[in-house]
Amino acid sequence: MWKELTDRELLERLQQSNERALEELVERKTKPLLQAVVRILNDIEEARDIVQVTFLKVWENRDKFDDRFSPNTWIYRIATNLAIDHLRSRQSRERSAEPARRHFQLMADNSAGSSGPRLGEREVARIFGELADELTEKQRAVFVLREVEGKTSEEVAELVGVRESTVRNHLFHARKVLRSLLRLRYPEYCTGARERRGEEVS
Amino acid sequence: MSAPRLSGCPDWPALVAHRYSSPPLFGGLPGGLPFGEMTEVTEPSEWDEAVAHLESCPNCRGEAFAADPSLLFVAMPGPRIDDAEVVAMKAAVKNLVAASKVTQRESAQRAGGARRLPTRINSALRRGLAAASLVAASLLAVPRLVDAPPSLLTTPAPSAASVTNLSATTPAAYDLAYVSSSEPLFEDLGRSSATIYQVESEDLSVVMIVDSSLDV
Numbered sequence: 001m002w003k004e005l006t007d008r009e010l011l012e013r014l015q016q017s018n019e020r021a022l023e024e025l026v027e028r029k030t031k032p033l034l035q036a037v038v039r040i041l042n043d044i045e046e047a048r049d050i051v052q053v054t055f056l057k058v059w060e061n062r063d064k065f066d067d068r069f070s071p072n073t074w075i076y077r078i079a080t081n082l083a084i085d086h087l088r089s090r091q092s093r094e095r096s097a098e099p100a101r102r103h104f105q106l107m108a109d110n111s112a113g114s115s116g117p118r119l120g121e122r123e124v125a126r127i128f129g130e131l132a133d134e135l136t137e138k139q140r141a142v143f144v145l146r147e148v149e150g151k152t153s154e155e156v157a158e159l160v161g162v163r164e165s166t167v168r169n170h171l172f173h174a175r176k177v178l179r180s181l182l183r184l185r186y187p188e189y190c191t192g193a194r195e196r197r198g199e200e201v202s
Numbered sequence: 203m204s205a206p207r208l209s210g211c212p213d214w215p216a217l218v219a220h221r222y223s224s225p226p227l228f229g230g231l232p233g234g235l236p237f238g239e240m241t242e243v244t245e246p247s248e249w250d251e252a253v254a255h256l257e258s259c260p261n262c263r264g265e266a267f268a269a270d271p272s273l274l275f276v277a278m279p280g281p282r283i284d285d286a287e288v289v290a291m292k293a294a295v296k297n298l299v300a301a302s303k304v305t306q307r308e309s310a311q312r313a314g315g316a317r318r319l320p321t322r323i324n325s326a327l328r329r330g331l332a333a334a335s336l337v338a339a340s341l342l343a344v345p346r347l348v349d350a351p352p353s354l355l356t357t358p359a360p361s362a363a364s365v366t367n368l369s370a371t372t373p374a375a376y377d378l379a380y381v382s383s384s385e386p387l388f389e390d391l392g393r394s395s396a397t398i399y400q401v402e403s404e405d406l407s408v409v410m411i412v413d414s415s416l417d418v
Contacts, residue, residue, distance in 0.1 A: 019299065023292055030291045035280040044281055048291070055295040060302060121279050128275050147276050175221055175272045182271035190271045 007071040014062045025075075026055055033079050039144045040083045042129035050086060054079040073158050080141055080159045087137040127189070131181045135174050142167055143174040211262035212252040218270035220246065253277075311395060311415055 002024040005013070013021035033054060037047040057078050065074055132140050138160060145156045146167065153171075157164040183190050256266055257277040266273050396413040 019296075022295070022299070026292050026295050027288060030288045031283040034283045034287060034291075038281050039278070048287075048294075051291065052294045052298060055291070056298045056302060059295075059299050124274055124278050128278055143275075147272070148278055148280075172221075175270070178272040178275070179222075179270065182274065186271075189274055190267055 008067075011062070011065055011071045014059070015065065017062075022055065022059055025058065029055075029072075029075055033076070036076070036144065036149055037079055037083050039148055040080070040141050041086065042132065046086060047083075050082045051079060053082055057082075069158065073155065077159045077161065080145070081161065084137045084141050084160070087140065127182075127186060131178055131185075134177055134181060136170075138162070139170045139174040139177070142170040143178070146171055147175075210255065211259060211265075212248065212255060214252075214262065214266040214269040217246060217249065217252055218266075218273070221270060308415060 002010075002020065005021075005024070007025075007028070010021045010025055014025065030051065033051045034044075034047055037050050038044050041047050041050065054075065058075055065071070069077075132143070135143065141160055142156055145151045145159060146153065151159070153164050153167045157167045160167065162170075253273075253276055256263065256273065395415040396411055399408075399410040399412065401408040
C-alpha cells in the first residue's frame with residue numbers, strides 16, 4: 001500500500017506524524033539523494049551524514065512544506081543546501097585529496113574485477129574531485145546538478161534557491177574553470193586520445 | 203589525429219560554441235554585458251540528444267572533449283549505492299527522529315509551565331521523597347538528637363562545585379536538617395527540573411538529587 005502512494009500523498013501522511021511514511025520516503029529517496037550529494041561533496045561518508053540530516057529536517061519541518069513545490073524538489077533542496085553549507089565549512093582545502101582518494105577507493109571496491117571502460121570512469125571521478133575544489137560551492141553544486149544529474153536550469157534554480165539566470169551564470173563560470181584546468185593539468189583528456197585507445201590510466 | 207565523424211555524430215565544435223561564447227547573464231561582471239543588455243543563455247534544442255549520443259558513441263568523443271573538455275564529466279558515473287545503504291539509512295534516520303523527540307520533549311518541559319508529569323516519573327519522585335522522609339524520620343528517632351531541635355537549613359542555590367563539598371562540611375553537633383518535600387534545601391544546579399535534598403547528622407550525610415525529567 002505504501003509503495004503505491006505518490007510522493008505528495010506520502011508527505012501528507014508525514015504531516016500527520018506518520019513515521020511509516022517517513023520510512024517509505026527514506027526507502028525511495030536514499031539512493032538518488034546519495035548519488036547527487038556524493039557527486040557534490042566527493043565523499044561518501046560525508047554524503048551519508050548529509051542525507052541523514054536531510055531526512056531528519058524533512059521530518060522536523062513536515063508542517064512547513066509548501067505544497068506549491070513538488071515534494072521531490074523540496075527534499076532535494078534541503079539536501080543541496082546542506083551539502084553547500086558543508087562545503088563551505090570544510091576546514092582545509094588540503095582535505096580535498098582524501099575525499100577523492102576515498103571516492104576512488106569506493107569506485108574501486110564497486111568495480112573489482114571489471115576492466116576496460118570502468119577503469120577510465122574511476123579516473124574521471126578522481127579528476128573531477130580534484131578540479132571541482134577550485135569552484136565555489138554553488139558553482140560546484142550547480143554543475144553537478146545540471147551537467148551530471150541532468151536537471152533543467154529551472155529545477156536547479158529551485159534546488160539551489162537562486163534565480164535561473166544565476167544558475168546559468170554559475171554554470172558558465174564552472175565550465176570555464178573546469179575546461180581551463182583540464183587543459184592545463186590533463187591535456188590528454190582534451191583530445192580524447194586515451195578514450196579512443198581504451199587505455200587504463202594509472 | 204581525430205577519428206572521422208560518423209554520419210550520426212553531432213558537430214561538437216558548433217554545439218558547444220554557445221557554452222563559452224555567450225556572456226554571463228549578470229551584467230557588470232568581467233566579460234559580462236552591461237545591465238539592460240542581458241540575454242538568455244539556452245542550450246541548443248539538440249543538446250540533450252547530442253549528450254545521449256556522446257554517452258554511447260566512442261567515435262566522436264575525441265572531437266567532443268577537444269571542443270569542450272568539461273563534457274568529460276557529463277556522463278560521470280556516481281558511486282553504486284546498494285540496498286544495504288538504504289537499510290542503514292532507515293535505521294540511522296529512525297534513531298535521529300527518536301533523539302529529536304526526546305530533545306523536543308525536554309525543551310517543552312523546560313519552557314512550559316505546570317505540566318502533569320507522566321505516571322512513572324511521578325512515582326520515581328514519590329519514591330525519592332519517601333526515602334528522604336524515612337531517613338529524616340529515623341534520624342529524628344535517635345534519643346541523643348532530641349536535644350537538638352530540627353531546623354531547616356536554607357541556603358542559597360550553590361554552584362556545582364560547592365555542592366560536591368557538602369559532604370565535607372561538619373555541621374554543629376546534633377544539628378539536623380529536616381527534609382520537607384515542599385521545601386528543598388538546594389535548587390538550581392543548572393537543571394530547572396532537579397531538586398536537591400540533604401540530610402545531615404553527626405554520623406550520616408545524605409544528599410539526594412531528584413530530577414523528574416530523567417527518564418531512566
